[in-house]
Amino acid sequence: MKLAYLLYLDVEKYDGVTNKVVTQIETWVNQGNEVALFCIVPKLPSTQTSLARISSITTIIEEEKVLGASAGLLAGWFKSDKVQKLLINKLAAYNPDLVYYRNTAYSSTIRHINKRFITVCEINTLEQAEYKLQRFNSVKYLFRYLHYTLLHRFAFNEVNGVVGVTHEITDQIKKSGYKSHTAVVPNSINVSDYLKPKTIEGSPSQIPKLVFIGTPGMSWHGVDRIIKIAESTLSQLEFHIIGYSKGDFDNPPPNVKFYGVLPSGETYKVISTCHIGIGTMALFRKEMEEACPLKVRECLSYGLPMILGYEDTAFITDSATRKANYPDYVLKLSNQEEITQEDVNKVVDFCYKYRDTQLTFEDVAPFIDVHLLETKRLEFLKRVYGSTRG
Structure with a gap:
């Protein structure tokens, strides 16, 4: 398969997650797939991260700034988003069979990608409970909670498949009314x-x-x-x-x-x-x-x-x-x-x-181990692709 991996992440701050994604991609490539990573970051990395291992297949795009800070949740909703156009154009040029992404704040960018490509979303937590717990930690967390509360009902309307890292997460997605493909694949490591x-x-x-x-x-x-x-x-x-x-x-x-x-x-x-x-x-x-x-x-x-x-x-x-x-x-x-x-x-x-x-x-x-669990994930991606293509 020809796969695009979409990642919204501060790759310097969260290098453990970055390493997980890189290890996933390396395993997918080793199993005969063509993969490209499209990474949206709040700022370009100033130090070497785990992305260096797959630099030849990685595209890094820096988010737009609002008053000197990362646009974050605002991007694509409250102003013209150059990053959205750039990302979608690069994805279209790559022309993947399927786009895989770790769940992020719902935005017009995600909406456009879900409409245009076959997509599978990975969910790593019970988002409502986590965001509610953290909502008073800072203004940023409060805004994230309000954003989620208002828009989460739309997040999976056009997603072709969902991977939960736990059964609990997948159960919640099903209870929310999601009717398409789901799978449980826990986090792995090499x-x-x-x-x-x-x-x-x-x-x-x-x-x-x-x-x-x-x-x-x-x-x-x-x-x-x-x-x-x-x-x-x-x-x-x-x-x-x-x-x-x-x-x-x-x-x-x-x-x-x-x-x-x-x-x-x-x-x-x-x-x-x-x-x-x-x-x-x-x-x-x-x-x-x-x-x-x-x-x-x-x-x-x-x-x-x-x-x-x-x-x-x-x-x-x-x-x-x-x-x-x-x-x-x-x-x-x-x-x-x-x-x-x-x-x-x-x-x-x-x-x-x-x-x-x-x-x-x-x-x-x-x-x-990553080799066992990523084989299971790839089998799920193939099922989603096959059923969607008909």
Whole structure:
């Protein structure tokens, strides 16, 4: 197939997502498809990003500015949008069989693309719940929530297929009245790019070290719940938090170390000194039970056993009942506000049991490897294309 991948993203700020997209595209190409990436950015990258790996098939277009700032949601609705015309002309010149895009704010640009091309949209969250939760964080988030509330009903009217990264997301799309093709394909990672031995210093009897990677302002990450566990395990466990600073919390306990935001190379240096990874711990705050975070996949690929506070799509074995079958190296905690003493005991026991465990490719690849999951996605794209072309 001849595929166009459309991406609206600050590729410097969100290089983890950028890397996911690049890995997807590399896999599609390796499976015999012709692919081009069309990337709309708020500003041109000033440093090298993951896009460098596919620069020969990438077109980067900078958004227009309004009063010196990115037009963002305004572009294409409240003024003439040169970017819209440029993008659609470039897509038309490429003439793809299908346009695949990560869901973005609905705009006239997306409307025109959906009308002109066969399209499949990827959705990565329960958008209404997330936008509602963040609406008072800033004026930008409030405007995003209002924009979504007013226009989301039109977003999928002319989309030929929808890929949800979880069953929960796909269910919501169906309940909203969407009648066309849907599929569930969780986030994936190229496991072989990550597997490296741990470089933990000290004796095997040392206190287990746990690592969490997150982003400030996202309360569903549940770092406050991790800190509660830390407060109950002062002499038993040591916690390393990447993405947050000590000043983000009031009087955190001494067994928690904060690193702030780190580049990927520095992130690995921290991960490699830890025994156990921690995933999202408060997904209930945006009314969700199920997720498939990229950071969890990174930790698994680095060989770390995991503690999760949600249902991970990778381990769900029955799509109808959402029954999950977790391997022994994953500890699943409840998705609720309270941290019980039973939860704390489970965490301590798990950490000491798996402190010296290094997961292998064979352990994690069947659940999260890009080659398996992108094959499933490509099969879906072919079905959508075939049924739409008749």
